[in-house]
Structure formats: structure tokens, C-alpha cells
Amino acid sequence: MLLPGATAVRIRRPYLRSRAFLQTARHMSLNEARARGAVVDIHPEVEEALASNKPVVALETALITHGFPYPANSALALSLENIVKAQGSLPATIGLIDGRVKIGLENKEIERLASKEKGPAKISRRDIAAAMALKSDGGDAKIAL
Secondary structure (H helix, E strand, O other): OOOOOOOOOOOOOOOOOOOHHHHHHHHHHHHHHHHHHOEEEOOOHHHHHHHHHOEEEEOOOOOHHHOOOOOOHHHHHHHHHHHHHHHOOOEEEEEEOOOOEOOOHHHHHHHHHHOOOOEEEEEEEHHHHHHHHOOEEEOOOOOOO
């Protein structure tokens, strides 16, 4: 309902939700995103496996940072990685270390998140930008990162 004398104005959706942005984002490869300055570090083993079409399994880190107490969380993360390896795939545990998205964490990085020495955040789409800007550590829930 409009007030008397008011005219209706159509407000355009923000660019981030526009069809043009979504089509660009869908078709952008990880290498293109990195070339544009994305703060993403891919472990060399993961990068090699992806390049040669070997199976890679992404593992979230929310269980490490918020799901289990220390040291059970560290043992769980390493156990999950070993299960993936036993099935013939390469695990790519994904987390945020010093504000950088890390795809394929080293054992010391898993231990860092598990020990909670830097107070890792639980990362979602809502707060990833702030966590990156503050150079925080964090665990991702599903596909936030």
C-alpha cells in the first residue's frame, strides 16, 4: 500500500545476489579466484590430486573446533583422514588459519585448531569476511569456506 502521492519504485537486488554475479561465480575456477587475489591456500598434494582427477574428499573442521573437547577432537580429525585414505581418496580438511582459507590442513594446523590456542571461531557464510579480515582461526561448517 502506497501513501497518497507516493510512487512505486522498484529496488534492484544487490549485485551479490544478481544473476550476473551468480553465473560468474559458478563458472570461476579456483585458479581464477586465486589469480584475482582470493586468500586461499591449497595443499600441494590436494592441488596435484585435483589436477590429475584423483578422488579428493573435503572434510569440515567445525567438529574439531566446536564439536568435541581436546584431545578427542584432534584424534577424531586424524581418524577421519585415515578412513578417507584407506578408501583410496585424499582427505582435504578445510579450515581458516590466520584469516586464510586452507584446503588440506597439515597435522600441526589441525592440532592448532583442536587445541583452541587462538580461540577458533565457528565460520559460516555470515561471518567469514569478518574472520578473514581479523586474521582469525576457525572451523567451517559444511560449505561455508
